[in-house]
Amino acid sequence: MDKIFVNQFPLTTENRPITRNPYEIHDILHLKISLDFQCIWHYFNPMPYSQIKKTLVLLLALVLTWTLSTQPVQANAVNKSAVVLLVTKDSAGKMLGMGTGFIVKPEGVLVTNYHVLLDAADITAVMSSGDRVKVKSVLKVDREKDFALLQLTEGAYSTLEIGDSDQLKEFDYLSALGFLSQNALQANGQSNGKGMVIQTFGFILGIHPQAQTDFPFIYTTASFGPGFSGGPVVNQKSRVVGIATVEGRSINLALPINFIKPFLDSKDEMSLADLLKADKNSKEAHYYRGNYYLYVQGDPDKAVKEFESVLKQDDSFVLAHYDLAAAYQSQGQADRAIREYERANALNPDFPEGSSNLGGYYFRQQKYEQAVKLFEQALKAYPNFIQAHSNLGAVLNKLNRSSEAVPHLEKAIQLDPGFGIAYFNLGNAHINLDNLDEARKAYDMAVEKGIDFLSLHWNLHKIHSRQGRSVDAKRELEIILQIDPQNPDAQKKLKELSR
Numbered sequence: 001m002d003k004i005f006v007n008q009f010p011l012t013t014e015n016r017p018i019t020r021n022p023y024e025i026h027d028i029l030h031l032k033i034s035l036d037f038q039c040i041w042h043y044f045n046p047m048p049y050s051q052i053k054k055t056l057v058l059l060l061a062l063v064l065t066w067t068l069s070t071q072p073v074q075a076n077a078v079n080k081s082a083v084v085l086l087v088t089k090d091s092a093g094k095m096l097g098m099g100t101g102f103i104v105k106p107e108g109v110l111v112t113n114y115h116v117l118l119d120a121a122d123i124t125a126v127m128s129s130g131d132r133v134k135v136k137s138v139l140k141v142d143r144e145k146d147f148a149l150l151q152l153t154e155g156a157y158s159t160l161e162i163g164d165s166d167q168l169k170e171f172d173y174l175s176a177l178g179f180l181s182q183n184a185l186q187a188n189g190q191s192n193g194k195g196m197v198i199q200t201f202g203f204i205l206g207i208h209p210q211a212q213t214d215f216p217f218i219y220t221t222a223s224f225g226p227g228f229s230g231g232p233v234v235n236q237k238s239r240v241v242g243i244a245t246v247e248g249r250s251i252n253l254a255l256p257i258n259f260i261k262p263f264l265d266s267k268d269e270m271s272l273a274d275l276l277k278a279d280k281n282s283k284e285a286h287y288y289r290g291n292y293y294l295y296v297q298g299d300p301d302k303a304v305k306e307f308e309s310v311l312k313q314d315d316s317f318v319l320a321h322y323d324l325a326a327a328y329q330s331q332g333q334a335d336r337a338i339r340e341y342e343r344a345n346a347l348n349p350d351f352p353e354g355s356s357n358l359g360g361y362y363f364r365q366q367k368y369e370q371a372v373k374l375f376e377q378a379l380k381a382y383p384n385f386i387q388a389h390s391n392l393g394a395v396l397n398k399l400n401r402s403s404e405a406v407p408h409l410e411k412a413i414q415l416d417p418g419f420g421i422a423y424f425n426l427g428n429a430h431i432n433l434d435n436l437d438e439a440r441k442a443y444d445m446a447v448e449k450g451i452d453f454l455s456l457h458w459n460l461h462k463i464h465s466r467q468g469r470s471v472d473a474k475r476e477l478e479i480i481l482q483i484d485p486q487n488p489d490a491q492k493k494l495k496e497l498s499r
Helices: 052-062 272-279 283-296 300-313 318-330 334-347 352-364 368-381 386-398 402-415 420-432 436-448 454-466 470-483 488-498
Strands: 004-008 023-025 033-035 083-089 095-105 109-112 122-126 132-142 147-152 173-179 197-209 216-220 232-234 240-246 252-256
Touching: 083 173, 095 173, 095 240, 122 147, 132 272, 173 216, 173 240, 173 252, 216 240, 283 300, 283 318, 300 318, 318 334, 318 352, 334 352, 352 368, 352 386, 368 386, 386 402, 386 420, 402 420, 420 436, 420 454, 436 454, 454 470, 470 488
Parallel strands: none
Antiparallel strands: 004 023, 004 033, 083 095, 083 122, 095 109, 109 147, 122 132, 132 147, 173 197, 173 232, 197 216, 216 252, 232 240, 240 252
């Protein structure tokens, strides 16, 4: 039997919420809640093969691995001394969390995410040299777009060059820089950013609106680790084109820098104390606190209260409905979760993650045709949505439309070669089509990527048996019995093969 999974994306900042935490149908590798159905994952409308030029660009981009690396690919070196670790504390001096920022003016103007500042009474910028500088004031806050400009105490600072995000296009090289929170904490619990700037590499999957319709995000494969919130995302010339905001396996979202550029010369200053007062009744502040309670503290009850506070102020707040659904799911209230996802989808049908998640719940309810429509809706909004491609492929397998599933699953793998579940679903599609060699290759790749489902090994046993490879068939039975030692069918078949 195939699998389907519902997953939460991790937070971008250690102990801080991010703007989005999609409760996705996902592959097993990212899963926290699993259901014994078809595995749904990734994204993407198949790229027409006739588009040779675009395919070549993609193949080149795939060389830019999603894993952490230390050397950029034919890119200018980034001035890492302008990237800082931000440590926030509350009014009692207790550490709230960490994030990343980057300096854009030599007099000490720094850019980060608004959510990094939430509830902070004190912020320290830790330079890559280990030097510590206090944040003097707040120059600009945009809660909706989730960015802030901060003023450091007087001094002369190294800076990053600002680029033009309007020039970005699909499959362009991108690199993200930030501090991994777990690395920045010393054994005594003190923060230390010396020499710890991490750089990751990838490419652009698309530039699309997310939950809010009035501005887009850069969707990139460059990984944003926990603590990267507010860090710079740079192009091949090492110019800042975005700010890391949302993190997931293949969904990493950066706000385009051109939304921030008009405010870089802001002079009006606000104290952190004044920001705390202003945030008391802010719907966005309630929303981010809800994220913090749900995804960091694991307290859905507190999260529900925060999201409900948001919706009392503004019932059209799409993300509050979206994450309230995740909170209800954590409480085991599936029906209420579905209603909130449906509400989010009704408010914004072009919110790709919302459509994909709701499609996953419909899949669980065996509403397969409705699930197909929602995954197709997600792909229409975001054609390179890996999760939706894999999810759609899985549903099409369930509907015995495996020939239609194959291109979606191949697309997911093309854009994320490490995605084991997509290989598993592709194997299911090929075995449905009686393409045994292709099915075996896909299952073998799934195993190589860490997938170890009973159904996978049973299918491999079936393939080996039909193709006369009794030794391989026996090995699969032995693996099944390692996973499920009391499996009567495997015990019986193994005895038969051992005679």
